[in-house]
Amino acid sequence: MSGRPRSQQYALVNLHLPILLVYAFGLVVAGLWYSRKVSSTRDFFVAGRQLGAGLLFSTMLAANIGAGSTVGATSLGYASGLSAWWWVGSAGFGSIVLAFWIGPRIRAVAARHDLRTVGDFLEYRYGHSVRALITVMLWFGTIAILAGQLIALAWVLNAAIGLPKSVGCLLSGIVMTIYFSAGGIASSARVNLIQLTVLLLGFALALPLSVDSVGGWDVVTGVADGDYGNFWNGPNSGWILIPMLVPAFIVSPGLLQKVYSATDDRAVRVGVGATAVALLLFAVIPPILGLVALSAHPGLENPDLALPTLLMESVPPVVGSLGLVALFSAEVSSADAILFMLATSLSQDLYRRYLSPEADDVTVLRVARLAAAGGGALGVALSVVAESVIDVMTIFYTLVSVSLFVPIIAGLYLRWTRTPEILTAIVTGVTAVLVTHLAATVQIGISAMVGLIVSVTTAGLVGAARISMRQERRER
Structure with a gap:
């Protein structure tokens, strides 16, 4: 926050801190409130298979717009320009395939055979050996993407109130773990609706005001000259992201298990299809914000700070606070999908399948909540030592695409x-x-x-x- 006088910096901290604290507390309370009705693994894992198109849309979009789509994609825009569109755009393409081909088909199989995790599907189709191998591999990979969300949250808190990165990672991990562990997908799907509303409102206000703060579109388009204006290719961005990201957003366990929760095939087509459209449109925003940040704050040592710095320095304080809360919403809403993968893989795919096949619902539910807490702790540990959001998320997306694409597609078709x-x-x-x-x-x-x-x-x-x-x- 070096661009403002010290007195203004303290005033901003006094404004941002209570807003972030109140919002974080509200998420925890909302998660605990909705969790009161969660009494079985069916509710925790697949929300009783009662999510309509609207709730499915909100929980899918909230899960997809996370650290990579906000802090990460904006950092790519800051470093590479318009080619950063492909980070979120690839997720949109993958969501189209999920909405109209993979999603309805796997939902029907899951409902018919009472499958609750991707591991259940893999065992149903191929046997326990494939299930065990994928469960172990993805559990470690999932820790990496959780760390990416926590790093993004830590940079938000660092820019807003000056918290050290390690403290920000710890506090963020505590908030997201408590509210998810209480109610699983049944509660997070409803809390995601709140998060998505805040997220979209924050970005809708921050984008035009940040562009105006640097002198308008002419200044932004001027920055996009040369390599920054190349839509198709750039350093670590461009169309080359397709093989890593498109398959990942078709077969990611966290997304497929949300599809399991849909009431019927129509809910999948409408809910996930709307998510795809929203992602393709949202994909324009991070590259523009990255170019705006480059115009206003050239020479940032850490590109991950481009978006938090822009919100702190280049828009009115109230809008900046809303933008930071929107970022907080984005990262926490994605993190609950990740904790969901960690919880279900350990409790359903390992504990109930191999360690205690006779365990009742109460025991498995307790193990799922403990698994989410343990996964959250490991994610915090990795986020403290890792540096870049994009680097750690690349590990997860590559692992998911390569290990799950063939088993899921072949298993269905x-x-x-x-x-x-x-x-x-x-x-x-x-x-x-x-x-x-x-x-x-x-x-x-x-x-x-x-x-x-x-x-x-x-x-x-x-x-x-x-x-x-x-x-x-x-x-x-």
């Missing part, structure tokens, strides 16, 4: 696929990502592309070999 080819696809795809990443410095998205190609190819080869061998045995 290719009846001939079996466990051997799926295990091969997962292991070879993830191995290819690691080898590509370690062997050379590659642009973001390249390792995911290589992993997907290897995963699809090896699954096809193993499947073809298995079918050929089976036919030979029959002919004998």
Whole structure:
């Protein structure tokens, strides 16, 4: 906040701090209030399968507009320009596929067989070995994306009230863990509606006022000359994000399990379809805010601070406070989807499946809440030592795309696929990502592309070999 006199800085802290505290307290109270009706794992995991199109839209959009779509995408806009559109735009493309093809189909399977997690689907389709492998891999990957949300929240608190990053990560982790652990998806879906309203209102006010503060659109478009004006490609952004992000937003467990909660296929098509449209439109905002921040505050050492700094320095204080609260909403609403993945994977996919198959609903619900708390603690620990929002989120999105895309798509549309080819696809795809990443410095998205190609190819080869061998045995 070096751009304002010290007296104004203290005044801003006095304004922002109570607003953020009241809002955070309100989220916790709302989560605890809605959790009163959550008494079973069916409510906690899939909200009783009673989410209509409206609630599904709000909880899906709130989950998708998080640290990567706000702080992360704006930092890409600050560093790369208009090509940052592809970070959120790719999520919109993935949501279109989820809305009209994958979502309705997997929801129907889940409802018919009372499946509550993606792990349930993987075991139903391929057996327990695939479920166990994916559960372990994604649990560690999910910690990374949770850390990304906490880093973004910490930078918001740092810019607003000067809190050290480590303290901001800790406080943010406490807030999101308490309100989610109480009620799971049944309560978070309703709290997400509050968060989404605040988020959209904050950005709707902050965008035009921040543009006006730097001299209008002519100044912003002037900054977008040269490489910054290249829509298709930029440093760590552009169309190359497609192989990493589009599959992730089709098969992410946190999103699929929200789809499980829908009342029917129409709710999925309408709710998730509306989410896709909103994401494609929202994708324009972070690159513009990044360019505005570049105009107003060139030379920031940490691009992750571009958006918080812009809200603190370049808009009226009241609007800045609302914008910071909107950011807080965005990160917390995404974090609850992540905690949901952590809670369900440990309680349903590991505890009930392998450790205590006879456990009743009360016990599994308690384990789910403890798993969310434990995952939150690990996320805080990683966020304290990690630096960049985009870096840690890239780990998760790449892992999800490469490990889950083939199992989910093949499980829904290719009846001939079996466990051997799926295990091969997962292991070879993830191995290819690691080898590509370690062997050379590659642009973001390249390792995911290589992993997907290897995963699809090896699954096809193993499947073809298995079918050929089976036919030979029959002919004998």
